Amino acid sequence: MASLATHLCVTLLLLPIGIHRLFCSSSLYLKNPSLFRSKTWYLSEPKWKNLDLYVLTVALPIASFSLIFLFLSITTGHTTYRFSFLHESLLLFLYWVLAILFVLRDAIDPVVILDNFLFVFGGILFFVEYSFIGEGTSGLVVEVVYGLCGDLSLVCGFCCLYLAIRPGAFFAEFCFCCGLVLKGTWFLQAGLCLYTDVFGFKGCHEIEILPGSGNVELKCDLEEDGLRGVALVNLMFVGHAIVVFLVSLGLFGLLSTNRDLRHGEASGPLLAGLDSESALMRALPEFEVE
Template identity: 65%
Template sequence: MASLATHLSAFLFLFPVGLRRLLFSSSLYLKNPSLYRSKTWYFSEPRWKNIDFYALIIALPIASFSEIFIFLTFSGHPTYRFSFFQQSLTLFLFWVLIILVIFREHTDPLLINEGFVFLVAGISFLVEYSVIGKGITGVFGAVYDLLGALTLLCAGCCLYLSIKPSAFFAEFLLSAGLVFKGTWVLQTGLSLYTDVFGLKGCRKMSILTAKGNADVQCDLEEDGLRGVSLMNLLFTGHAILVLVVSIVSFGLLSCNRNLRCGEASGPLLAELESETTPMRALPELEMD
């Protein structure tokens, strides 16, 4: 999380993935709520439409190895170098998660249970939480605390879905949380790592101490306190905006079937219906 480019890259991955998941899961739920089960990934046909999934397969290991390279070559304080290694491990865990999704799609689903994949996802988010804002001190550590709270939300939703995949509210919160996390990552990058969009009376993030800690340097203590209040206000604004977008999207999908996405009418629904067909046919047979 050490530059604007890193935050922008995170936004470009998190926001589309969260929005896509929100639309696909809502479409599937509205098609038949009684058959709904959350999926580790919502694939669509034709396969080339899953460009975000393939982009993650390529980009995550590259980003992980880049963090390792910085870890090996960075000449700063050992504590600061170690944070690069932790970030690399986090990216690698999410890449392993993507690989598990691939294996589950192309092998017997009984070999890799969806609950296990969600469990790995929850653990990955918890590991990410442990490294978010590491080495950032001072008044603007609160900005990364908010980002950490969103990560904990995603982790909690994944762990709950690993136990109860039919819980749509957890899927809805996970999807909205990913969208929210994406927008807040971008806001954090713009506010802390640029002078143009920075806070009044404060300069962009820099390493300030010999221990490798970092903070946003403000001219006056009042500027720092005002900055924290402004970031809290922006966080509330982001939360309201994401909530409104999520509810409006769900409402539009419920009112207009033509807007529903992907698997709501594709192979996933057919698979779920085939699993419940014997259970439905049994009462009819007994009545005859």
């Protein structure tokens, strides 16, 4: 149960977090691969650089209470809408608790709140999100769209649990970052396809509420239109996954190249100094002979 605005908000939330996490984790790994340890949140030394985390601590409870207000205000005729808003508000509240734990871990002794516990807690939240995604929806195309969203939540959840056990596994961290970025782009694609006519599927109408049940469904004129829509959804998801993977590899390669260039700049003058010293040492015996 959602809308285009909801999908856009999810994209604005997940996409920056995924890119920021990919940049920070890749930088730490390239700095010293043997000492790499994944972190639940990569906090910066200047406090103002952690503005994204502080924004989450303010925005998540506001969004949660707004959904609770909608749950209380919607008439009883749309039971599915009511409980969907309630479930979403509870999920946002749990994510807000996780953000508060990030802030507390930075403020107090990190030993008190271990990263392992936070990874396990985050993995549980992704599994809870998986159970809520697509609730109250029906229709072949809608089920496939939200099913892929749920699969991404499972991937992120398993990555969190694996990082809780093996925090030095960079491949799990890389998959986790790619999963967050892919969730952000795919939620936007899902909102455009399901809740707009411009980006909708041929032969399928905008998503609407079924009378009497409160569920939402994406109706298609013919069965062939629905099957074609499913094929397009799978094709678009594969395209999203390839683009996100290539961009992530490109960012990792760019960071690696920048690191190598800086090392080259640092070693160049040293090598030049060694060459000049060796040249002087070779020239001194000739001066003495004369």
